[in-house]
Amino acid sequence: MASYASRVRSDIARWQQAGLIDTRTADALTRDVETNERRSLSFGSIxxxxxxxxxxxxxxxxxxxxxxxxxxxxxxxxxxxxxxxxxxxxxxxxxxxxxxxxxxxxxxxxxxxxxxxxxxxxxxxxxGDEASALITWGAGTALAAVALRSSPLTVASVGIADAWLVLKGFDYFRQTEFPRLFVVMALVLFAISFWTRSQAARHLIILSIIFYLVLFAIDHDTLQVAVPLVAASALLFVAAIFASEPVDKVVQLGGRLPLHALIGFLTGLAMVQFELAGKSAYDSGFATASAVALAGIVAAIMLGGRESRGLRWVAYAGFAFELAIIYVVMLQSMLDTAGFFLAAAVLLGILALVIIRIEKRMNAPRAEGAAA
Known part of the structure; x- marks a missing residue:
């Protein structure tokens, strides 16, 4: 896959060939792209x-x-x-x-x-125990990140916090209490990431919070955690799509908040489906959750798939997961499974035809304006 800089360079050449920009502007844009590309994380840095x-x-x-x-x-x-x-x-x-x-x-x-x-x-x-040692290590690394304003040290601090969460969450330290301290740690590190300008740390923190909620759901009532996660993720996705600029100015995730929101949405629904799957294969709750998941995947691709390749891949993976879990849960009745898939295929097909017609009508005025 071509990198962002390679795509921009090819676009600059195409614009120059089409006469949209002159040679001087094309050279200036190309130099700017190369300069920023060198400042980014290179293979040598890795x-x-x-x-x-x-x-x-x-x-x-x-x-x-x-x-x-x-x-x-x-x-x-x-x-x-x-x-x-x-x-x-x-x-x-x-x-x-x-x-x-x-x-x-x-x-x-x-x-x-x-x-x-x-x-x-x-x-x-x-x-003291290993948990206290990890907290001390993470706190010291976070202080160093603040003092030196270092993005890699911020990411390292988040990694140490995640290690503490995993070990504590899976009860490796033989403790009975749930690691609720991680919420405070995540909030502090999220605030530090703005000072150290560490976008990577913010991405990792959001994914870590989703993992924390999964552990919290396992330890507590699943539906009481999963349903709010689904609702909050859907709201965040809508806000990130329809108010992208002001939202991204706050979270500063490079426009990738919809990707995280979709991951949270699918994770919450997966927890709901696992909770309802064991009750009955004919439980309408499982079918409803599956329908919501499929509808959410389609909506995510429609609203944000064009702008984000990562979002499309997450949506495709979620779609494959939904097909697998529906098949496994409804395996007791192949007719029910086939009927569900048939109904979903018909609905998606109708929706695809409607979207194609709308896109053709929207693109027709643009083509006429370009020809004029």
Whole structure:
């Protein structure tokens, strides 16, 4: 698939060939695209981040392997030296126009900080559990992200919070309470992401909240969580489509809020369907939820599919999931399954014919105006 910059360059060439812009304007637009493309996350930046993670892991494993032979004071000094060198060295390199390497060193320092918590806690037999260590690690990384205004460190903080949620949510720490603290953590990190200009962190936080609601539904009443999630996601989708500019100015997701809203909508309906599927294959509630899901998928493609390839792929995946779950739940009666699919196919076919006719009528005046 062609990248955004490649598509823009091809459009510029087409506009120039059609006489819409002159050569000077085309060259200026092409230079602007190339400049912004170089500023984006490049393959070299990704390799630098991967190298930083491997380097940090190698240092920590080396220290842990020789833990008993290194004097106690030297252990603590070595760990703090790695953290200090990573943060200070990264800041110096970033001010000298080596942003990728500087951010990579900050990731090394954050990884060293997490390892230091575990190793020092083990060395001094400090009280506490793994959950407290993860919270301390995440808080320290978030503070570093704020101080350095670092997007990668913000993403790392969200990743640590997600690790805490997964381990806590699946009861790995043998605790009985549900991890409600994650809501506070997500809100704080979401606010931090605006300061650090980390759009990637905001995307990850929204997906993490959806996962949190899934865990919350499993631990509590499913329908009381799933139905509000469906309704809220539908409202967010409508707002993001019909008031895209003011909404995106608030959330700053690069116009991808409809994609997240569709994921939340389909996730909520999937939870409803799983809850109702076990009751009866003939339960009208399951059929209603399935019909709402299919209608929502069609509406999402109609309203936002043209502008977002990711939204279309999510809608296609949701459609395939709906076909699979309807077949599995209604397997006891093949006639009912066939009848449902037939009715859905007829309705979608009629809807497709109506949409095609409307699109032809809308495009006809544009073609006449262009010909004039």
């Amino acid at each position: 390799l630098a981040m991967m190298a930083a993670l491997l380097f940090g892991a190698a240092i920590l494993i080396f220290v842990a392997a020789n833990w008993e032979t290194i004097p106690r004071l030297a252990r603590v000094a070595a760990l703090f030296a790695i953290i200090l060198a990573g943060y200070v060295g990264g800041a110096v390199l970033k001010t000298r126009d080596h942003a990728a390497i500087g951010e990579a060193l900050w990731i090394v320092a954050a990884a060293a900080f997490g390892g230091s918590i575990a190793l020092i806690g083990q060395m001094y037999h400090l009280s």
